[in-house]
Amino acid sequence: MEVDIGKGDVRTIQRGKTWAQFEYLQKGFEDTRGLKLCYYNGTIEILMPGAAHELFKKIIAILIEVFLLDRQIEFEPTGSMTRKREGTAAAEADESYEIQGAKLCVEINFTSGDESKLLCYQELGVDEVWFWEDGVLAVYSLQSDGYQKVSRSQISALAAIDLTIMSECILIGETSRIEAVNKFRQAHPIASD
Template identity: 30%
Template sequence: MVLTLATPISEIELVPSNALRLKDVTGSGYLALLQELGENRSTRLTYSNEIVEIRTPGQLHEVINRLLAAIILTLADSLDLVFNNLGSTTFNRADLTEGIEPDSCFYIQNVDIANSSASKLAVYKALGVPEIGLYSQGNLTVKTLTADGYSDVENSLAFRIVSAAQLNGWLKLGETGTDLTMIQAVRQEINALNET
């Protein structure tokens, strides 16, 4: 079945936490879609194997995204690491027919927050992203790129002194407390680790 849209894609509204999949989209069609949607939007796109997924994050998704971003920025600052917060920038490579907009992206690390993120690992691998933080069903796993794909690791490449268990503990604190309480806990723990 072929569906032709008479409404411009920019006028279609998605309910938060939902996604729209478009099949048989060429690379040039994907780039035209990005241009049509523009940069000032709440949706995020993934393009792989001629399928475009347009998703709109929900409230819980955004809360976790912001908490993880605050943790990463606090860690980078506390550990004196050079970093750039690139937000949910669009990544495309001309030589690949892949593209993705992570929930948050840092020069030192990408973080993708979505229940369906595991299916996007092939896109990150094709783009050569060395480390991914994958949040699913209330748990953050840290994955690093190997020759065979992504593997779970206990400690981040970007923050070697921080374990996935610590990151999950800080996330839980951020979910039950305030952002400030969580940031203070991260700084206090990193300062203690640096003193040893």
């Protein structure tokens, strides 16, 4: 078992586990608020997010939702619901959405987790995964040969977002959500008809 701690997050990795063991563990933790579980290829990841983790996931959610709401684009906020492919993969994103038929998952990473989680999301058919790590937002779009890092979202409703500005706004949001949203809106004006 591996344990990693970063900015209040505690991540535990257990390898060589079966789907049945994952489901048993999941059932045991179902009343544990905030705990996140992931299973892929015999590996179980248990994440207990800290305060900074929760703050950044919420800031990113606010900015995504402001962008969509300002443009009157319908979306379904699916939060950290468990996505599963029975016997193979399961993941609970920090935030997730369904936008015009596309699935988006957002991951905050303060510990040694890495983009290997992309293989799990690929198995689950998630169209795009956004990682926040070390003050930078990285976007991965699912292509026919797996995820590719892209400079703009490939989800058409989000393609106009400037990811550099969004990263700046996320950092601003650490101290002022209002200032972050105001800067984000200024950088992403709504086109008039």
